[in-house]
Amino acid sequence: MSNLHKIAQIRLNLTVMEKALRGILLKAAGSQRPEAVRIEIETPKEEGFGDLSTPIAMSLSKILKKPPRKIAEDIVNEIKGQAIFEKIEIAGPGFINFTFTKQFLCNELKQLIEQKEIFLAEDIGKGKKVQIEFVSANPTGPLHLGHGRGAALGAALSNLLNEAGYAVEREFYINDAGRQVKLLGMSVFAKYKQLQGIDYPFPDDGYKGDYIEDIAEEFRVKNPDLGVIDNDKLLEQITDFAYKKMLAEIKKDLEDFGVLFDTWQSELELYKSNAVQQAIDDLKARGYIFEEEGAIWFKSTAFGDDKDRVIIKKDGDYTYFTPDIAYHRKKILKGFDEIIDIWGADHHGYVPRMQAVIEALGYPKDHLRVLLVQMVTLLRGGKPVQMSKRAGEFITLREVMDEIGADTTKFLFLTRRSDSHLEVDIETAKVQSSENPVYYVQYAHARINSIFEKARQEVIGYRQEEIDFNGDLFNDEEMRIVKKLLLYPAMFGNAASAHEPHRITFYLQELAGMFHPYYHRHKVISEDTEVTKARLALCEAIRIVLKHGLKILGVKAPERM
RNA sequence: GCGCCUGUAGCUCAGCUGGAUAGAGCAACUGCCUUCUAAGCAGUAGGCCAGAGGUUCGAGUCCUCUCAGGCGCGCCA
Numbered sequence: 001m002s003n004l005h006k007i008a009q010i011r012l013n014l015t016v017m018e019k020a021l022r023g024i025l026l027k028a029a030g031s032q033r034p035e036a037v038r039i040e041i042e043t044p045k046e047e048g049f050g051d052l053s054t055p056i057a058m059s060l061s062k063i064l065k066k067p068p069r070k071i072a073e074d075i076v077n078e079i080k081g082q083a084i085f086e087k088i089e090i091a092g093p094g095f096i097n098f099t100f101t102k103q104f105l106c107n108e109l110k111q112l113i114e115q116k117e118i119f120l121a122e123d124i125g126k127g128k129k130v131q132i133e134f135v136s137a138n139p140t141g142p143l144h145l146g147h148g149r150g151a152a153l154g155a156a157l158s159n160l161l162n163e164a165g166y167a168v169e170r171e172f173y174i175n176d177a178g179r180q181v182k183l184l185g186m187s188v189f190a191k192y193k194q195l196q197g198i199d200y201p202f203p204d205d206g207y208k209g210d211y212i213e214d215i216a217e218e219f220r221v222k223n224p225d226l227g228v229i230d231n232d233k234l235l236e237q238i239t240d241f242a243y244k245k246m247l248a249e250i251k252k253d254l255e256d257f258g259v260l261f262d263t264w265q266s267e268l269e270l271y272k273s274n275a276v277q278q279a280i281d282d283l284k285a286r287g288y289i290f291e292e293e294g295a296i297w298f299k300s301t302a303f304g305d306d307k308d309r310v311i312i313k314k315d316g317d318y319t320y321f322t323p324d325i326a327y328h329r330k331k332i333l334k335g336f337d338e339i340i341d342i343w344g345a346d347h348h349g350y351v352p353r354m355q356a357v358i359e360a361l362g363y364p365k366d367h368l369r370v371l372l373v374q375m376v377t378l379l380r381g382g383k384p385v386q387m388s389k390r391a392g393e394f395i396t397l398r399e400v401m402d403e404i405g406a407d408t409t410k411f412l413f414l415t416r417r418s419d420s421h422l423e424v425d426i427e428t429a430k431v432q433s434s435e436n437p438v439y440y441v442q443y444a445h446a447r448i449n450s451i452f453e454k455a456r457q458e459v460i461g462y463r464q465e466e467i468d469f470n471g472d473l474f475n476d477e478e479m480r481i482v483k484k485l486l487l488y489p490a491m492f493g494n495a496a497s498a499h500e501p502h503r504i505t506f507y508l509q510e511l512a513g514m515f516h517p518y519y520h521r522h523k524v525i526s527e528d529t530e531v532t533k534a535r536l537a538l539c540e541a542i543r544i545v546l547k548h549g550l551k552i553l554g555v556k557a558p559e560r561m
Numbered sequence: 562g563c564g565c566c567u568g569u570a571g572c573u574c575a576g577c578u579g580g581a582u583a584g585a586g587c588a589a590c591u592g593c594c595u596u597c598u599a600a601g602c603a604g605u606a607g608g609c610c611a612g613a614g615g616u617u618c619g620a621g622u623c624c625u626c627u628c629a630g631g632c633g634c635g636c637c638a
Contacts, residue, residue, distance in 0.1 A: 046581070055580055058618065068618075092581050093618065138638090179638060295636055306564075306634070313636040320638045348565055349633040372566080375631085382572095415586095416574065419566065421631080423573065428587085437586070439600045451597045458597090487577095494577055506575060509585075520593095520602045539597095561600065 020078030021056075024064070024071065043487060050089065050097030051483060057094040068094025102479065106471025108486050112541050113467045117163065120548050122493040125166030131331055132158050133265075134342035135254065136173040139247040140184040140207060145376040146344055148257065148397035149422065152413035152554065153373060154342050155259040156501035159552045164496035169336075170261045173327060176243055177267040178320065183207065184246070185239025189231075191216035192238060209394075215242050253398055257406050258554050270326045276318065279326035280311065288360045298325070303356035303365070325357050328368065332361055338369060340499070345372040345419065371499060373418045379425040404429040407555045411438035414505045414553050437509055438555060441546065444512040446561040448543045451524050455536055458525060462536065469534040477521070478538055481514050485541050488549075501553065508549045515542055 017039065044053045057072035064071060072090040080088055086099040112119045134154025137147045154170065162168045175181065187207045193200030195216055206212075219241050226234070254260070270276050280296075283289050288299045289311075296312035298321075311322045331339050339358075343350070351372075355365045378385040378395050385395055400409055408429050415437065416422050429436055455462050474482065488507065495503040524535040550557040 040580085042577070042580075044581075045583090049581070053581085055619090058580080061618070095581065175638085183638095293636085297636095310636045315636080317636085319636065345566070346632060351565085374566085420574075421567080425573090436600080440586090443598080443600050447598060447601085454597045491577075498578075502575085503577075506585080513585080516601055517603085519597080520599095523597070525597055561598075 017056075017075065017079055020075050021060075023078065024060075024074050044095075044097065047480075049091060049095065050087075050099040052100075053095050053097045055095055057090075057096060061094070072096050102471060102474070105479065105482050105486065106469075106474070109471070109482050109537070109541055110467045110469075112485060113537060113544065116544050117548055120489055120492060120545065121163040121165070122489050122496070123165035124493055124496055125161060125164050128166050128337040129169070129335060130161055130166045130338040130340060131169045131171055131334070131336045132161070132340045132342065133171045133173055133331075135250075135259075136175070137250060138175045138178075138180045139243045139250060140180050141209060141246065142211060143250055143253050143397040144394050145378060145397060145400060145424070146373065148400065148409060149376050149413045149418075150342050150344070150373045151254060151257060151259045151397075152410040153371070153418050153501065155554050156410075156414055156504075156552060157340070157342075157371075157499060159554065160492075160496050160501050160504070161499075163548075163552060164493070169263060171263045171265055172261045174247065174264055174266045174268075176247075177271060177323065181239065181243045184212075184242050185235055187212050188216045188219065188242045189235050189238045192219060195220055215245055218245070253396075253401075257397065257401060258410070265327065265330075267323050267327070270323050270330070275330055276323055276326040279329045280322070282329065283325070283357075283360055286360060286362075298353075298357070298360075300353045300356035300360075303352075303359040305352045305356045309353050321353065324354065328354060328357055329361060332358070332363060332367075339367060341368065341370045342418075343370055343372055345374045348372050369499070371418055374421045376413075377421065377423045379423055379427075381427045382425065385426075400424075400426065407442075408436060408438045411441075411505065411553060411555050414502050417500065417502055439561070440516075441508045441512045441550065442556070442558055443561055444515045445543060445546045445550070445557045446559060447519060448515070448539045448546075449559045451536070451539055452543075455525055455532075459529075459532060459536075462533075464536075464540055467537060469537040470530055471534065473531050473534045474538070477518055478535070481511075481518060481538060481542065484511055484514055485545055488545050504549045504552050508546060508553075511542065511545060511549075 021039075039054065039056055040059070041052055041054050044050060057068040057075060060071050061068040069090060072094045076088050076090060076096060084100055084104040086101045088099070089097045091097050132154055135143070135147055135151050137143055143151075158168045158170050183203060183205060184207055186203045190200045190202045190206065191213050195213075216238075219238055222241075223237075229237075280289065283298060288302060290297050290299060294314040295310045297308045298311050300309050301307060309321055310319050311325065312318060328339070341354075351370045354370070355368055358368045359365050378400070397409075403426060412424055412429060413422065452464055456464075491503060491507050495501060522535070524539055525532050547557045
């Protein structure tokens with residue numbers, strides 16, 4: 001479980017360095033608590049500044065009322081002589097720069113090859129239960145690109161947290177009880193009538209895509225002998241048929257996109273199980289429900305929301321918000337340590353009221369963490385593809401998947417922070433594959449695999465798990481790669497705790513960007529058996545890391561391309 | 562009007578929760594396949610981090626204001 005970053009933090013921070021600091025801090029006159037000082041460790045940009053660096057002396061300067069360089073000297077005097085360091089230097093205004101010995105780094109590399117994901121994935125979750133709800137598209141039409149981005153993010157985050165030691169539940173919330181589903185039913189109903197030559201009015205806000213007619217036609221074919229049936233009954237049947245059909249299609253799309261869910265929570269079920277009423281009663285018992293102007297309100301302003309929210313309208317109907325209260329109460333009752341919702345960024349105004357619910361139920365606001373996903377703009381040859389929801393024209397996830405592939409789509413969705421806008425040029429992603437970062441990373445993996453294929457044929461007695469290599473044979477370039485590999489766990493841990501899978505994507509591009517030039521400059525397999533073994537070990541380590549990262553992103557790591 | 566997000570190279574975007582001289586890909590120009598895959602490699606260029614103040618040893622990062630763009634502010638969903 002040890003690695004470059006952790007070694008520094010545990011062996012160094014918590015034992016040697018902390019001890020050193022304690023001694024120094026004790027001498028300080030002030031009453032500040034030394035434990036309150038955070039010990040930061042970072043990777044310097046400049047290679048000359050060592051492998052790891054800490055600005056701790058500068059942070060302590062004020063507390064200790066001593067010049068940073070003096071503090072740095074005291075610290076270094078306490079910790080020098082550790083076998084894992086090649087050298088420790090004080091630089092600039094007071095940075096302490098650590099350089100590890102080659103032997104130490106190579107031992108860590110061996111650990112990596114031996115332990116694989118155990119080495120790579122830091123256990124920051126410690127078994128904590130977390131639910132991630134994502135996509136949750138209304139079953140009223142096909143998934144569009146925005147849903148795809150949410151799906152890619154949700155799946156990657158699930159993988160990430162799962163690897164990081166959380167117990168993750170992936171949930172899709174089905175809005176099967178609201179007005180939108182009714183509207184879908186009425187739209188299909190109207191089309192159905194029209195198919196039978198009856199001039200039936202189409203609902204004003206109805207769904208206008210071609211798929212509406214397809215569903216109507218399918219319903220007609222599957223129900224040839226309806227006989228005489230009154231419209232209400234028929235509408236009910238068609239609505240039921242239509243949304244289930246749409247939901248099945250959504251499931252299929254997600255499956256083909258490589259995104260799976262553990263649970264599907266139905267809104268309708270919340271009503272049937274009385275969860276909605278129970279949620280209202282609960283809030284009422286806690287004193288956050290009041291009546292005014294003939295409506296029932298939730299006092300969300302008690303928790304920082306702009307205004308209080310109606311949950312039962314004057315006409316007795318619930319608002320959109322009400323079942324969501326019940327839904328999130330249910331999440332809480334299921335006992336998660338953290339609840340994550342992934343929403344489209346256009347719903348950001350909804351966050352404060354939802355967090356108010358969490359607080360009203362007695363939990364801290366950040367018990368619910370909402371990740372917002374910005375819009376995706378689709379370009380074709382540099383020009384934006386026009387989408388009009390009104391006319392029912394939009395680009396579906398299915399179309400893009402079919403055109404550029406699920407792996408590319410996912411990878412591109414994960415090359416940005418989720419809350420920043422994303423532009424995807426479909427021509428670029430498809431035609432000019434060299435511009436496409438996903439291939440760059442996958443190609444590195446495939447190339448390494450083909451080296452192994454050759455090694456198996458030509459190097460007698462070679463085993464891929466070979467860790468008996470002589471690290472002294474590594475040149476500077478190889479050592480740079482080793483260090484990059486050993487930084488993966490720290491990057492992984494940061495990505496997990498920040499809930500930002502895109503950091504994995506960037507890391508993988510950087511690693512591939514070190515491997516390809518290396519590959520080009522050096523033959524891995526040569527006459528020199530010892531060098532060959534060392535280089536194969538390095539390749540194996542790169543392969544392990546690439547595969548681990550790609551798995552988290554939900555992208556294939558192909559054996560050959 | 563109020564609130565949230567964004568503003569970094571020509572374009573698309575990173576920037577490790579405040580660290581050292583600001584990063585990548587693409588686009589552009591020039592080279593490299595009798596070698597483990599050319600989906601690759603080598604080289605050249607590009608910046609008032611929107612602007613102005615402030616916080617401190619130190620700011621792209623935190624605070625205030627201004628400007629620009631996006632989104633949200635219903636007893637709609």
